Amino acid sequence: MAKRIRIKDILINPKIGEETLVKGWVRTKRGNKNVAFIAINDGSTIKNLQAVADLEKVDEGLLKLVTTGACVSVSGQLVASEGKGQTVELIVSKLDVLGEANPEEYPLQPKKHSLEFLREIAHLRPRTNTFGAIFRVRHSMIFAVHKFFHDKGFYNLHSPIITGSDAEGAGEMFRVTTLDPSQPPKTDDGQVDFSKDFFGLETNLTVSGQLEGELGALALSDVYTFGPTFRAENSNTTRHLAEFWMIEPEMAFYELEDNMDLAEEFLKFLVQYALNNCMDDLEFLNQRVIEEEKVMKQEERSELSLIERLQFIIDNDFERVDYTEAIDVLKNSNPNKKKKFKYLIDAWGADLQSEHERFLVEKHFKKPVILYNYPKSIKAFYMRQNEDNKTVRAMDILFPGIGEIVGGSQREERYDVLKARIKEMDIPEESMWWYLETRKFGTAPHSGFGLGFERLMSFVTGMKNIRDVIPFPRTPGNAAF
RNA sequence: UCCUCCUUAGCUCAGUUGGUUAGAGCGGUUGACUGUUAAUCAAUAGGUCCUUGGUUCGAGCCCAAGAGGAGGAGCCA
Numbered sequence: 001m002a003k004r005i006r007i008k009d010i011l012i013n014p015k016i017g018e019e020t021l022v023k024g025w026v027r028t029k030r031g032n033k034n035v036a037f038i039a040i041n042d043g044s045t046i047k048n049l050q051a052v053a054d055l056e057k058v059d060e061g062l063l064k065l066v067t068t069g070a071c072v073s074v075s076g077q078l079v080a081s082e083g084k085g086q087t088v089e090l091i092v093s094k095l096d097v098l099g100e101a102n103p104e105e106y107p108l109q110p111k112k113h114s115l116e117f118l119r120e121i122a123h124l125r126p127r128t129n130t131f132g133a134i135f136r137v138r139h140s141m142i143f144a145v146h147k148f149f150h151d152k153g154f155y156n157l158h159s160p161i162i163t164g165s166d167a168e169g170a171g172e173m174f175r176v177t178t179l180d181p182s183q184p185p186k187t188d189d190g191q192v193d194f195s196k197d198f199f200g201l202e203t204n205l206t207v208s209g210q211l212e213g214e215l216g217a218l219a220l221s222d223v224y225t226f227g228p229t230f231r232a233e234n235s236n237t238t239r240h241l242a243e244f245w246m247i248e249p250e251m252a253f254y255e256l257e258d259n260m261d262l263a264e265e266f267l268k269f270l271v272q273y274a275l276n277n278c279m280d281d282l283e284f285l286n287q288r289v290i291e292e293e294k295v296m297k298q299e300e301r302s303e304l305s306l307i308e309r310l311q312f313i314i315d316n317d318f319e320r321v322d323y324t325e326a327i328d329v330l331k332n333s334n335p336n337k338k339k340k341f342k343y344l345i346d347a348w349g350a351d352l353q354s355e356h357e358r359f360l361v362e363k364h365f366k367k368p369v370i371l372y373n374y375p376k377s378i379k380a381f382y383m384r385q386n387e388d389n390k391t392v393r394a395m396d397i398l399f400p401g402i403g404e405i406v407g408g409s410q411r412e413e414r415y416d417v418l419k420a421r422i423k424e425m426d427i428p429e430e431s432m433w434w435y436l437e438t439r440k441f442g443t444a445p446h447s448g449f450g451l452g453f454e455r456l457m458s459f460v461t462g463m464k465n466i467r468d469v470i471p472f473p474r475t476p477g478n479a480a481f
Numbered sequence: 482u483c484c485u486c487c488u489u490a491g492c493u494c495a496g497u498u499g500g501u502u503a504g505a506g507c508g509g510u511u512g513a514c515u516g517u518u519a520a521u522c523a524a525u526a527g528g529u530c531c532u533u534g535g536u537u538c539g540a541g542c543c544c545a546a547g548a549g550g551a552g553g554a555g556c557c558a
Contacts, residue, residue, distance in 0.1 A: 229558080
């Protein structure tokens with residue numbers, strides 16, 4: 001018995017004339033009373049392999065079971081195709097149906113489905129061209145992340161998923177407990193007694209691996225984490241998930257400028273990697289976006305195609321803009337003067353809203369923007385204060401269509417300043433003792449950033465809803481699959 | 482959490498001013514067809530009009546509440 005060959009490998013190196021065994025899922029079957037054409041996809045590539053069955057040689061009853069969605073095993077001779085549309089095809093000599101798919105029940109049809117419908121059948125949507133392409137690209141991006149950092153001499157650090165620290169301040173957390181929710185042990189003053197819980201303290205799913213990353217950087221110099229992150233925010237948008245993957249590099253002896261350089265280089269590397277390694281899938285996704293935008297009004301369509309947008313990222317330097325400069329641009333902008341912004345910019349110190357970030361990226365600079373040196377009042381406690389005493393060395397990278405894709409900063413390495421800031425912001429100091437000790441013992445300037453992996457995926461695949469770039473999205477009210 | 486919109490056949494959607502028997506395309510089924518490319522052609526089956534309550538002689542259509550979905554805002558990555 002011949003060994004099963006993946007369709008991707010057959011197409012890379014077709015061995016014309018050889019007996020070939022293929023296994024996969026039927027996309028369509030066409031034909032007439034003499035011959036049937038079966039398009040088989042095994043997920044190894046977006047391309048199908050066409051199997052050709054002579055109706056005189058293949059059992060008719062068996063062929064009836066070959067329907068869209070069925071799993072088949074087909075062996076036969078690989079030949080140059082007589083028809084147009086494919087270079088090679090398989091002449092069926094042996095056909096087995098490994099798994100039937102009743103066509104009256106199987107929900108995927110050889111036609112366009114809405115993304116909303118496919119989300120409702122998340123267990124089957126990987127079998128579509130679109131999601132097959134997305135998940136193959138996703139794998140390549142995961143691999144590229146590790147390759148980039150490994151090649152640069154960074155070490156991957158696994159930060160904990162269950163955490164007892166509650167001071168990261170990055171959002172609402174999911175509690176982790178083994179206590180009986182209906183009858184938890186209570187302390188004398190009526191509070192839940194977490195000292196009786198599994199870990200002996202209140203624990204949650206992590207909202208960020210950054211603080212642990214800093215501990216790593218202050219020992220191994222250059223580290224990165226790449227793991228799941230959980231936010232219990234009731235966010236219902238196209239760019240938020242309750243469970244998402246985040247990449248957080250942390251580098252000793254990096255100042256803010258070095259941090260920006262690394263982030264820009266990293267993003268360009270990832271996009272270039274996709275273009276170099278996922279072109280079949282990107283071409284399909286490119287076409288998908290064009291089709292999707294055909295029904296939109298002219299002004300809502302993208303000026304560039306998906307692949308052009310990816311190339312644009314690589315070819316252009318990101319615009320680096322000081323917060324103070326950005327406020328000036330916004331203050332004097334048309335939408336601000338004509339009061340088109342929902343939130344008007346009137347003074348230094350204002351937090352930038354989505355509409356402002358959009359304006360800067362999509363209308364004013366027309367390229368990715370790195371905003372830095374934000375007012376300290378609107379940023380986290382761990383960011384390093386500038387000498388002006390007003391701003392901190394924070395930086396956000398804003399992408400067209402996505403918004404904030406990277407958030408980072410140079411960290412406050414000065415013990416006294418950090419301690420004062422923790423006090424100022426009412427963060428319980430006792431839970432941060434281990435973090436403060438890194439500043440007490442051999443502190444060093446260091447920096448890092450976080451990249452939302454699914455936001456990167458949205459950008460690379462052109463998918464507008466973040467729920468469509470992760471296999472099983474977790475959003476408020478949705479964890480069925 | 483707030484605002485706006487949507488929910489009719491397996492899917493995508495139409496359904497006029499509230500009026501009698503609910504419409505299309507795709508998909509399914511059956512048949513035709515000498516190599517098809519989301520094949521084509523013909524016939525055919527398929528409905529809790531999201532749920533509950535109300536208004537009305539009469540509700541897919543109007544009103545209220547609820548459920549689910551989408552987009553935007555906030556939170557952020």
